[in-house]
Amino acid sequence: MKTIGFVGGGRIVRIMLAAWAKANAMPVRVVVSDADEQVLSRLKQQFPSIETAGADNLKPAAQDVVIVAVHPPVLKAALGPLAPAIKPDAIVLSLASTFTIAALSGMLGGFARIARMIPNAASVAGAGCNPLAFAAALGAADRDALATLLAPLGACPVVPEEKLECYAVVTAMSLTFFWYQMAQLAAVGRATGMSAHEARDAVARMAQGAGAVFADEALSEDDILDLIPVKPFAAMEAQMAEAYRTTLSAMFEKIKP
Numbered sequence: 472m473k474t475i476g477f478v479g480g481g482r483i484v485r486i487m488l489a490a491w492a493k494a495n496a497m498p499v500r501v502v503v504s505d506a507d508e509q510v511l512s513r514l515k516q517q518f519p520s521i522e523t524a525g526a527d528n529l530k531p532a533a534q535d536v537v538i539v540a541v542h543p544p545v546l547k548a549a550l551g552p553l554a555p556a557i558k559p560d561a562i563v564l565s566l567a568s569t570f571t572i573a574a575l576s577g578m579l580g581g582f583a584r585i586a587r588m589i590p591n592a593a594s595v596a597g598a599g600c601n602p603l604a605f606a607a608a609l610g611a612a613d614r615d616a617l618a619t620l621l622a623p624l625g626a627c628p629v630v631p632e633e634k635l636e637c638y639a640v641v642t643a644m645s646l647t648f649f650w651y652q653m654a655q656l657a658a659v660g661r662a663t664g665m666s667a668h669e670a671r672d673a674v675a676r677m678a679q680g681a682g683a684v685f686a687d688e689a690l691s692e693d694d695i696l697d698l699i700p701v702k703p704f705a706a707m708e709a710q711m712a713e714a715y716r717t718t719l720s721a722m723f724e725k726i727k728p
């Protein structure tokens with residue numbers, strides 16, 4: 472059984488711990504550090520089996536799998552001092568965009584046993600899409616061990632490292648506006664007479680069905696868009712397409728290595 476260290480204990484750590492708890496797959500030892508003591512005490516309240524380490528990042532860094540869960544702007548400063556604490560046979564898993572395996576290895580004094588994952592928040596329900604990329608130094612047994620550890624989060628497809636930032640925009644960031652739209656739709660449901668439960672359930676089922684249809688590549692995207700003749704947002708579609716193109720392309724340009 473591998474022990475897990477989280478450097479940073481914010482939202483994505485809560486999401487991963489919730490996925491493991493839901494699957495009855497909580498690792499036997501989880502050590503979490505964070506700059507914010509309140510974040511740690513909330514996490515400990517929700518997941519009493521974890522150990523918190525205050526702001527001492529060296530404690531999680533000494534575990535078998537070291538998961539780097541801080542934002543890219545602070546990553547370099549957080550990671551550099553950890554190199555001496557990392558065990559030679561540990562695996563470092565970074566959840567951040569922008570910093571390549573080569574860059575992370577450079578920050579860790581040449582440590583090579585590194586993987587990267589772009590998690591998505593649907594992992595909280597075990598239904599995430601969390602693309603993974605491995606350094607060449609990780610062998611089949613290491614890759615299998617990570618895949619087993621991460622399976623409760625949902626799908627973890629192995630992708631070429633240079634595609635991770637594409638996924639960051641398409642699968643991770645997108646939930647921010649998809650869930651917003653789903654909440655708006657549920658509000659319309661409530662306003663038109665549904666109970667809160669009926670509205671949530673109806674929107675969730677609609678989204679599941681929409682996903683199933685989109686996954687069927689026998690239908691072209693045009694075929695799918697033509698399944699319904701009515702287009703209530705037709706006048707706004709060009710504006711919506713422009714918003715996707717400009718906002719998300721700019722985001723991609725900002726996060727790509």
Ligand SMILES: NC(=O)c1ccc[n+]([C@@H]2O[C@H](COP(=O)([O-])OP(=O)(O)OC[C@H]3O[C@@H](n4cnc5c(N)ncnc54)[C@H](OP(=O)(O)O)[C@@H]3O)[C@@H](O)[C@H]2O)c1
Pocket residue numbers: 478479480481482483484504505506507510526528539540541542543545548549566567568589590591592643
């Ligand atoms: N949430 C998602 O769905 C998602 C999806 C894809 C990727 N990710 C990636 O996951 C990483 C973490 O994101 P998050 O959503 O968990 O963000 P978050 O909720 O803001 O958590 C980050 C935590 O790290 C703490 N921190 C900052 N500097 C630190 C340091 N030097 N040492 C230890 N802890 C430090 C922060 O404390 P302060 O607030 O006091 O600075 C904060 O509590 C990011 O790289 C993000 O891009 C997240």
